[in-house]
Amino acid sequence: MISIEGLRKQFITNKSTIHAVDDLSLTIKEGEIFGVIGYSGAGKSTFVRLLNRLEEPSGGRIVIDQQEITSLNTKQLRLARQEIGMIFQHFNLLWSRTVRDNITFPLEIAGVPKNERDERVTELIRLVGLTGRETAYPSQLSGGQKQRVGIARALANNPKVLLCDEATSALDPETTNSILDLLVDINEKLGLTIILITHEMHVIRKICNQVAVMENGKIVEQGDVLDIFLRPQQQVTRKFVEQVMGTEDENESIDQLVQSYDQGKIVRLHFIGETTNQALISHLAKKYEVDINILQGKITQTQRGAYGTIFVQMIGEKTELDESVRFVTDDTSVEVEVIRDVN
The missing domain is CATH 3.40.50.300 (P-loop containing nucleotide triphosphate hydrolases)
Incomplete structure (x- = not known):
């Protein structure tokens, strides 16, 4: 054109x-x-x-x-x-x-x-x-x-x-x-x-x-x-x-926030693209015996879908936590990274 x-x-x-x-x-x-x-x-x-x-x-x-x-x-x-x-x-x-x-x-x-x-x-x-x-x-x-x-x-x-x-x-x-x-x-x-x-x-x-x-x-x-x-x-x-999406100063404050929690897994969920599962957190809570606390994050929408990051604390038995992380990794379009594991 x-x-x-x-x-x-x-x-x-x-x-x-x-x-x-x-x-x-x-x-x-x-x-x-x-x-x-x-x-x-x-x-x-x-x-x-x-x-x-x-x-x-x-x-x-x-x-x-x-x-x-x-x-x-x-x-x-x-x-x-x-x-x-x-x-x-x-x-x-x-x-x-x-x-x-x-x-x-x-x-x-x-x-x-x-x-x-x-x-x-x-x-x-x-x-x-x-x-x-x-x-x-x-x-x-x-x-x-x-x-x-x-x-x-x-x-x-x-x-x-x-x-x-x-x-x-x-x-x-x-x-x-x-x-x-x-x-x-x-x-x-x-x-x-x-x-x-x-x-x-x-x-x-x-x-x-x-x-x-x-x-x-x-x-x-x-x-x-x-x-x-x-x-x-x-x-x-x-x-x-x-x-x-925020500044480097905000990223540093997230690092400080993560260090203040002393149980469970601290996980970063990175949402990318139009196939992002918007109901992921509620789905995890229903599927596995885990409690999920949203610590901090931001998601924004582009014309092709969602982009952003959420930090969550996941509390529960080690096997349940490992299974829930494996589910996100293998069965969704959300990228997952375990930031801290204090189990």
């Missing part, structure tokens, strides 16, 4: 040349929700603006749905942009226009007849959950409602690709989740390819299938979101994973 080869963007100042995007290559599949994450200055916002040539590339090649965006003239690019919707961190709404008129605007520019415009806008208002707010102005809307207007406007011309540049960064956590749920719904209903730019790993974790990590204009790590959570290779990636 999207092929990017050797993409570069340089900004030349009096004193230096800034390589905002530096020899970046990516392939993004049709219908995928693809995340690009990086800290401020990593080049991610420049990258996403290169995709629809709001920024002109210094070099490289971008192909979207078999059309080479980087070779189009001004007229061709204007038409191509109708198939590339974009939403922004600060909404970029027309403050003198109502909700309906904001959504209508790109259809007016495209020359769509009025009856078709009206029908399309009504459909989009329903899709993004703004029924009843059609005549409101942006100043009368909450942040989440403004972003819903921005999403509807971006979808007006039935694009094949939706670019989201820090689309939830200005929103509170609850509103962020509602917007992310809306993007997933749109992806599933319309089969839209979504490229999501963010500096927040929980956003990637919640809705993305694949993720690329940017640093200093380059992609330093890329892969399936669950794989990145499990095996982050770069220091910058590990920092992002810690946003969701």
